[in-house]
Amino acid sequence: MLTDAKAPYDSRANKITFNLTPEMVREIFAERPAVHRAYLNLVPNKMTDMDFWTKFCRAVYLQREKSINAIAAEAAEDEELALFLKCDDIIASEIQQKIRHVDPTLNMEADQGDDYTHLPDHGIARDGSKETAESHNEQYRRTLLQELNRHAAVVLEGAAVDEEQLKDTQTVAEALARSRQANKEADGNANKEMLSRRSQMMEIEDLQPPKDLPLAALFIKDPRDYFDSQQASALKSPRDTLSGTEPLNLNLSSEEAYHSLRHSISQVKTMGLMDPVVTPEVALKVFSVLTHNISSTKYHLGKNPTESVLDRLPAPIKAELLHHWISIQELLRHYWSSYPITTTYLYAKVTRLKDAMSKIDSQLQEMKESVQSDLRHQLTLLIRPMQQALEAAMQHYDADLQKRLAKSGERPNGHA
Structure with a gap:
């Protein structure tokens, strides 16, 4: 990784020189999609290839040697430099998309409260140094754990590298852009299949049986109707009446019956x-x-x-x-x-x-x-x-x- 490379330092000129090969450029683009996007947008329209990598290397140096407050001050003065210092929004978007594919009952963030590393002033931010940052400077914080996770994700993708794609920086950027576009289309098709399966499993309200039981209000308009209806039951014995009675079908599921019983018990207790x-x-x-x-x-x-x-x-x-x-x-x-x-x-x-x-x-x-x-x-x-x-x-x-x-x-x- 470029952040771990030992660049030669010229004390007389007071500068550090990084030697970037096409392989290193491809690694940077793969692990930092925002840098890849900035390269396609800025080079060669707004700046040269040399100026772009000079600003990138300066951003890497600041992240290695300076505090978050100093990084925020540098980013405020140079808008183009800030592109390399802020957290990668593309990676954050990809993480959110992956979370949507996870079973919602598996909430890994629930375990975050078991430790103190997510709280301010707790945990090692990077390279063993503990640092307190203002809330508005949090976007410039980059932890070692984040870079290790991103590097591991790129390695697990296992994309094949063609020698023809490593001629120069522009060729590397264009080849990687085509590869990501193909992956995005494949993910879109997978999302459509997932949505199709969900729609097939989803209950359609109009096709479900009514949940509210039909109730007939007891309202006797004419008492003669009530008395006359009792005449027929007098001709039957109690045994015939009981045997001819059909049980009521309430159409209640076991879960609904259980919740109703618990609600009644709670009311009695209260x-x-x-x-x-x-x-x-x-x-x-x-x-x-x-x-x-x-x-x-x-x-x-x-x-x-x-x-x-x-x-x-x-x-x-x-x-x-x-x-x-x-x-x-x-x-x-x-x-x-x-x-x-x-x-x-x-x-x-x-x-x-x-x-x-x-x-x-x-x-x-x-x-x-x-x-x-x-x-x-x-x-x-x-x-x-x-x-x-x-x-x-x-x-x-x-x-x-x-x-x-x-x-x-x-x-x-x-x-x-």
Whole structure:
């Protein structure tokens, strides 16, 4: 390498003479692509061959003998000399291209924190000398490790050298330029093949199954549709119902199910288990009445199969019952959405809803007592789930009120 060559020194003329052969020139061009590019751009248009190599040798001498701050000062005075003193941008670009071909899971920079050589004022910069440089002069730092790595990379490339290419400096530069152009085209083809393989392995979003599960909102526009749909299930035994139930296909991968489970566990650990909105006993009782008692009413009557329980009721009672059912749905929806109570407005809203539900509950009781005795049983079966839903809401209101009073220490007739 030229940087390790011992050049003769003339003390009388105060100058150092370097003798460059075509082999040494080719080595310089191969290991320093920026010097090769500068030669093609500057010689012979802007400077002679002798002037070019004089500046290059001066740059080599400065890098061997001077500090980084002195090198930066020299580069600031001579723009052409700075081309040889700065770090090689072509080599940096080639390194980045090679990194793109590496498996992204292999991050060699992660090991850099295991030592202190990458920190300022640590490690040997070059030839055993430790040196502190300003951050704006870092572009002129050239370490021995960088030159060894570049020299090793050139050796591993193993490019064949033709004797015809070593006639003079211009021939060497042009031959090396053609060789690099051919290598660049080959790398471009390799990049196209790699991108083609990646595109084949990449998932196309439009062709993937939907990740969001289709959900049908529970919204009963007409209660008669709900009650009539329960009539068919009453004709089947519980065993037939269970055997005919198909398992839900949620289309969840194992990874998605695992993340969902971990998220639920984290929420429980952070927030804890909240009080249930409805106790399990009340929920089971309401569910049993809805799925068995109301559903089996028509089956036990054994009359016209096209006639529902609602059709047997008088028209005014039927219309009033449907009106109460829709009203209860809206009241319960607003009631449960108001919890937890965090503001005075929500407390006043819940109190009004609770009073309205109490009024409807008393109206349902009066309706049950006003019908004839032969229809009272069927009407009771229809009204019972409504009353139980209202009762569960009011019990939750009382329990929440007692809890708030216990925390604030106020009397029961006050506002917590």
